[in-house]
Amino acid sequence: MSEFLPPLEKLIEQFRKLPGVGRKSAIRMAFSILELSDEAASDFSAAVIEAKEQIHNCKICNNLSVDEVCPICSDSTRDHSLICVVEDAKAIMAFEKVRGFRGVYHVIGGVISPINGITPDKLSISELVSRVKLGVKEVIIATNPTVEGETTATYIAKILASTGVTVTRLAYGIPVGGDIEYADEVTLNRAIEGRRTFN
Amino acid sequence: MSEFLPPLEKLIEQFRKLPGVGRKSAIRMAFSILELSDEAASDFSAAVIEAKEQIHNCKICNNLSVDEVCPICSDSTRDHSLICVVEDAKAIMAFEKVRGFRGVYHVIGGVISPINGITPDKLSISELVSRVKLGVKEVIIATNPTVEGETTATYIAKILASTGVTVTRLAYGIPVGGDIEYADEVTLNRAIEGRRTFN
Numbered sequence: 001m002s003e004f005l006p007p008l009e010k011l012i013e014q015f016r017k018l019p020g021v022g023r024k025s026a027i028r029m030a031f032s033i034l035e036l037s038d039e040a041a042s043d044f045s046a047a048v049i050e051a052k053e054q055i056h057n058c059k060i061c062n063n064l065s066v067d068e069v070c071p072i073c074s075d076s077t078r079d080h081s082l083i084c085v086v087e088d089a090k091a092i093m094a095f096e097k098v099r100g101f102r103g104v105y106h107v108i109g110g111v112i113s114p115i116n117g118i119t120p121d122k123l124s125i126s127e128l129v130s131r132v133k134l135g136v137k138e139v140i141i142a143t144n145p146t147v148e149g150e151t152t153a154t155y156i157a158k159i160l161a162s163t164g165v166t167v168t169r170l171a172y173g174i175p176v177g178g179d180i181e182y183a184d185e186v187t188l189n190r191a192i193e194g195r196r197t198f199n
Numbered sequence: 200m201s202e203f204l205p206p207l208e209k210l211i212e213q214f215r216k217l218p219g220v221g222r223k224s225a226i227r228m229a230f231s232i233l234e235l236s237d238e239a240a241s242d243f244s245a246a247v248i249e250a251k252e253q254i255h256n257c258k259i260c261n262n263l264s265v266d267e268v269c270p271i272c273s274d275s276t277r278d279h280s281l282i283c284v285v286e287d288a289k290a291i292m293a294f295e296k297v298r299g300f301r302g303v304y305h306v307i308g309g310v311i312s313p314i315n316g317i318t319p320d321k322l323s324i325s326e327l328v329s330r331v332k333l334g335v336k337e338v339i340i341a342t343n344p345t346v347e348g349e350t351t352a353t354y355i356a357k358i359l360a361s362t363g364v365t366v367t368r369l370a371y372g373i374p375v376g377g378d379i380e381y382a383d384e385v386t387l388n389r390a391i392e393g394r395r396t397f398n
Contacts, residue, residue, distance in 0.1 A: 003292065005265050011250040014243045018228045029217045031289055033247055034254060034263065041251040044213045048232055048244040051210040055233060064233065066204050090230055093202065 008034070060131070062107035062124050064089045072096075072104055079103045081137040085128060085156060087111055087144055091180045095142070100189050103140070106131065111148040112155055120155060129159060138166040140195055144180050145170075157198040167198040207233070259330070261306035261323055263288045271295075271303055278302045280336040284327060284355060286310055286343055290379045294341070299388050302339070305330065310347040311354055319354060328358060337365040339394055343379050344369075356397040366397040 004012065008030055015026035033041055057063070058070035065071070072078065072092070082103030086092055092105050108123040132139060141156055143149035157167045170191040180188070203211065207229055214225035232240055256262070257269035264270070271277065271291070281302030285291055291304050307322040331338060340355055342348035356366045370393030379387070 003296075005254055005263060007246075007250045007253040007265065008263065011246045014246040017231075017239075017243070019231050020224060020227065025219060028219065030250065032216075032218050033250060036251070038251060040216075041247055044216075045244045045247040047206075047210045047213040048240055048247075051206040051229065051232060052235070052237060052240040054206040055204055064204060064207065066206065097202075 004030075057107070061105050062089075062109060062127075063092055063105055077102075081135060082140070083128070083131065083136055083138070084140045084142050086142050086180070087149065087152075091142065091144075094181055094183060094188060095192075098185050098188050098192065100192055103138075106139075108143075108152070108156075111143060111146070111152040113148050123152070125156060125159060128156070129163065132160060132163050132165050136165055138168060140192075141167065141169045141198070142180065145178060153198075168195040169198055170195055203229075256306070260304050261288070261308060261326075262291055262304055276301075280334060281339070282327070282330065282335055282337070283339045283341050285341050285379070286348065286351075290341065290343075293379055293382060293387060294391075297384050297387050297391065299391050302337075305338075307342075307351070307355075310342060310345070310351040312347045322351070324355060324358060327355070328362065331359060331362050331364050335364055337367060339391075340366065340368045340397070341379065344377060352397075367394040368397055369394055 003009070004027075011030040011033060012023070012026045015021055015029045016023065018026075021029070033044065036044065054066050055064050056066075056068075058065040058073055059068055060073040061070060063070040063072060067074075079102050083106050084095060084101060084103055085106045085108060086095070087108060087110060089107055092107065095101050095105070106124070106128045108125060108128065110118055110123055112118060112120055112123065128139075139156075139160055141153040143153045153169055157169075160167050171193070183191075202208070203226075210229040210232060211222070211225045214220055214228045215222065217225075220228070232243065235243065253265050254263050255265075255267075257264040257272055258267055259272040260269060262269040262271060266273075278301050282305050283294060283300060283302055284305045284307060285294070286307060286309060288306055291306065294300050294304070305323070305327050307324060307327065309317055309322055311317060311319055311322065327338075338355075338359055340352040342352045352368055356368075359366050369390040382390070
């Protein structure tokens with residue numbers, strides 16, 4: 001006999017899959033679901049499905065979006081000749097909080113990591129090149145300052161060299177080994193101001 | 200404009216409702232849902248609904264159960280003349296891990312707390328009295344060792360006095376102010392062994 005009833009065990013296993021949730025936390029979460037009203041539980045369940053169904057990738061930059069084109073790409077007051085390349089949509093949220101950046105973004109969807117089977121063709125790099133050819137002046141590469149992030153940045157800079165666009169990278173205001181998502185706003189602002197030409 | 204897309208914000212709010220989940224954790228969890236496959240997300244969503252739909256309270260002891268009567272109440276090898284009274288089903292899980300206890304349980308569904316509007320009639324106490332009258336020899340009161348838990352224990356002991364049943368309480372092996380759910384197995388075993396008559 002398992003420790004919990006099968007439907008409860010199943011729910012605990014689902015919570016275990018969330019980032020940062022261990023067995024004890026998952027048990028507490030599962031029990032808290034059982035304590036919800038039927039309506040609250042179905043709201044919870046529906047929110048998961050609705051988020052998955054309604055949120056897609058922007059067809060221009062891959063940012064998360066409810067519409068075909070995200071609010072940033074469809075904003076004509078922003079500088080569309082300046083593209084900030086990020087690993088994922090979470091990094092965009094961090095940049096948007098700063099408000100110092102008025103360009104647009106391009107989400108490549110990860111970093112080059114042959115050990116995990118992520119080769120450059122798995123990332124949205126050719127789409128970036130196509131966008132750059134439409135008259136972009138500068139590309140800021142803002143991958144995370146990790147080994148893979150750096151490799152990816154170097155790779156993209158090399159690919160973009162032929163297009164003649166200015167390629168910059170964030171200044172090392174961000175602590176090496178850290179994660180852009182958790183950088184404080186001042187550090188992130190310094191990193192934008194101090195960006196330098198790719199060499 | 201809110202920080203996140205409305206369906207994402209809604210999902211974050213749902214995760215915030217889980218115990219021990221702050222805004223940052225909720226954001227990470229919501230993003231992790233977006234990264235799931237459609238199938239995995241719908242499994243997650245379904246697990247919430249299924250747990251709510253399939254798990255009910257045992258009609259005898261209020262323990263969580265898929266069937267009308269829980270596995271413990273329908274187990275004829277257990278001592279049905281010994282009832283352990285607990286606040287919630289989570290406490291039963293803790294006792295069951297010990298395996299030293301072979302009686303049955305009664306979940307009262309909380310503690311008396313007038314400040315939160317929980318009066319004795321909101322708890323399953325009259326059902327406990329009815330069970331006791333069917334020939335129970337001993338009732339161990341195992342509410343949590345908090346002020347409300349103690350008050351509830353005293354109240355139940357008083358109510359049961361007229362039935363002539365032996366009413367015992369757990370020994371103070373459990374640290375005062377703690378929570379039975381998190382007690383270690385040795386402490387809980389000591390508490391069962393050292394139980395004493397209610398005075």
